[in-house]
Amino acid sequence: MSTRLPVAGPADVRRYARDLARRHPRMLWSALGLHVLAAAAGLAAPRLLGGLVQAVEDGTTVAHVDRIALLLGGFLVLQTVLTRYARYLSQVLGEQVLAELREDFVENALALPVGTVESAGSGDLLTRTSRDVDQLGWSVRWALPEWTIAVVTAVLTFAAALSVGWWVFLPCLLALPPLVTGLRWYLGRARPGYERESASYSQITTTLAETVEGARTVEALGLGRERVAAADADCAESYAAERYTLRLRTVFFPSMEIAYLLPVVGTLLFGGWLYTRGQVSLAEVTAATLYVQMLIDPVDRLVSILDELQVGAASLARLLGVGQVPDDREVTGAVPVDEKLDAEDVRFSYIEGRDVLHGVDLDVGVGERIAMVGPSGAGKSTLGRLLAGIHPPRTGRVTVGDVGLVELPLDDLRGHVALVTQEHHVFVGTLWENVVLARPGSSLSEIRDALAAVDALEWVDALPDGLDTVVGSGGRALTPAQAQQVALARLVLADPHTLVLDEATSLIDPRAARHLERSLAAVLEGRTVIAIAHRLFSAHDADRVAVVEDGVISEFGSHDDLVAAGGSYAALWESWHGKG
Known part of the structure; x- marks a missing residue:
């Protein structure tokens, strides 16, 4: 059962946006200043045209008309130049800003507790990494600059309209009821609607990823119809989510069109009435009407881009939510006194109320080799992950040198x-870069020694470019066994004191695996090793064997003692040895 990663709240999104703005004050104010100047240059036209209409009524000359035309052309060129640099x-x-957003997201994603990533599934994180980043990029690159231009233009145009006369304010009031009502209705529904839409894409990705990764299991168990049905259900939810946001837009935008037209009609009628009474001039009515007409475009862009900003805000909230996952570690600053690894009354559950480990105790001596064996699903890998500090126990403690791993x-x-x-994973890059992660x-000799320790040096030297061979996606494909050897070579270079090997040689041929484990044993002499394996020769070579059954250690002792005891391990050994 997977859980979704959290989504940041509106206050967190606003706070983060303010923090980003504070990082670039000079560029922000420069761009805003240029937008103001460009908008101001565009406001000259209605005044000039209003004066021209009045001049024509009163009687004018061709030269005067030519001067007005030149002025209009000059202001247009000035506005074009200013707008160009403002947009740039x-x-x-x-x-x-987008680069910083991506860097912050990557930093937060890499800091996620492994247990959280596993419980959330890959689909949610992949959707945030791809679709949400793309949508936010569109909002930051296009929607936000255009919205800023529209705000500046609308404010200055409205101020210019009011400068014609106080009476212009009255027709503009006609737009407020439909604007306020429509915005309140839309904004109260848009954010959760777009978050639901993004979550539905995450679920589709999760289901597809699980189906592809488990394709062999799906085919073997005949689960094709069930997986198709699950994908259909996810698509149906996505369809419902998109239909909901589409309905919001089809109601919201037409209602806004009415709000745009009312002030223009009102200004023309009210201004005409005042003109008939001799209270305003023809130039003022013309200029006011043109200014109010000019308001339609920026206000329309404000409303239209608001939809894009809602999508971007929903994506930003999902990206910021990755950084709100609580840390599963409580760093105290304590220093381990030695390398002794212990587990005391450890219980753990992936789903609340359903423990998979039930009060496990394990005392591992420094330099001791422990083999963990048992049936599939008994809890071996889970215990191994707790002993490696991947997951914190629900109750109890796992310590190294009397200091909790978490x-x-x-x-x-x-x-x-x-x-x-x-x-394991092979990253895009050279083989050298993959090993030294x-x-x-690390020096060349250290890298070669690590590869030799895992029996990989021979095939590495046989590659066309040796350690400089490009591997990973788009590069030379490594076999599963070779990729596993690269992972083990990294381990040799990392040189930790205690190693937890969970089927670490399972993809390698049994004979080669036997030789590899003996080679590793020589390299790891003096280190503590906990090996989880189905191949019981690892247990035969270990100092002690822990038999894990139903989430508890049912037997613990040396190979010879457990075989002599005639219990579960003896049965496993007899079965495996007989097959061998």
Whole structure:
């Protein structure tokens, strides 16, 4: 059962937006100043045209008309130049802000507790990384600059309209009731609607990812129809979410059109009535009507872009929500006195109320080799992850040198305990870069020694470019066994004192795995090793064997003692040895 990552609240989004604005005060105010000047240059036209209409009524000359035309052309050119540089600065600012948003998101995503990522599933995080980042990029690059231009233009145009006369304010009041009513109705529904829409995309991605990753299981168990039905249900929810936001737009935007037209009609009628009474001039009526007419475009853009901003705000809230996941570590600053690993009355559950570990106690000596065996689903891997500090126990403690693993900073923890599983990843880059991830700055001889320790040096030297061979997506494809050897080479370079190996050689041929484990044993001499394996030769070579059944350690002792006891381990050994 997966859980969704949190979503930041409106106050958090506003606070973060203010913080971003404070980081770039000079560029922000420069862009805003240019927008103001560009809008002001555009306000000259109604005044000039109003004066021209009045001049034509009173009688004018061709030269006067030519001068007005030249002035109009000059102001138009000035507005064009100012607008060009204002937009340029806004877009540069938008790119810088977007880069910082991405950096903050990546930092927060990398700081997520592993347990949280696993419980949330990959789909939610992938959707935030891809779709939400793209939508926010569109909002920051285009919607926000355009909205800023519209705000500045609307404010200055309205001020210019009022400068014609106080009476212009009265027709403009006609727009307030439909505007306020429509905005209140829309804004109260848009944010949750777009968040629901984004969440539905996350669920679609999660279901598709699970189906693809488990394709063999789906095929083997004949679960194709069930998976298709799950995908259909996710698509139906996404359709319902998008239909809801579409309904909001189809109601909201037409109602806004009425609000735009009312002031124009009102200004023309009211101004005409005042003109017939001799209280205003024809030039004032013309200028006022043109100014109110000019208000339609910025106000329309304000309302239209508001929809884009709502989408962007919903995406930003989802991205910021990644940083609001509570840390599962309580760093105390305590320093382990030694490398002794202990688990005391450990209980753990993935789902509240359903423990998978039930009061486990484990005492691991420094330098001891422990093998954990047992049936699938018994809790071996879960216990291994707790012993590596991946998950904190629900109750009880897991300590190294009498200090809880979750009390150590991650960088310090990995110097004490490291986990290697059969799940691994080859990053895009050279083989050299992939190996030194564990310890940047490692020398060539150290890298080659690490590869030799995991029996990988021979095939690495056979590559066309050796350690400089590009691997990962788009590069040379490594076999699962080779990728696993790279992961083990990283482990050798990291040089932690305690290792938890969860099926770390499962993808390698059994004979090669046997040789590899013996090679690793020589390299890891003196270190504590906890190996979780189905291949019982690892248990035969271990100092002690822990048999995990139904979330508890049912047997614990040396290989010979457990075989002699005739219990669960003896049965496993007889079954496995007989097959061998």
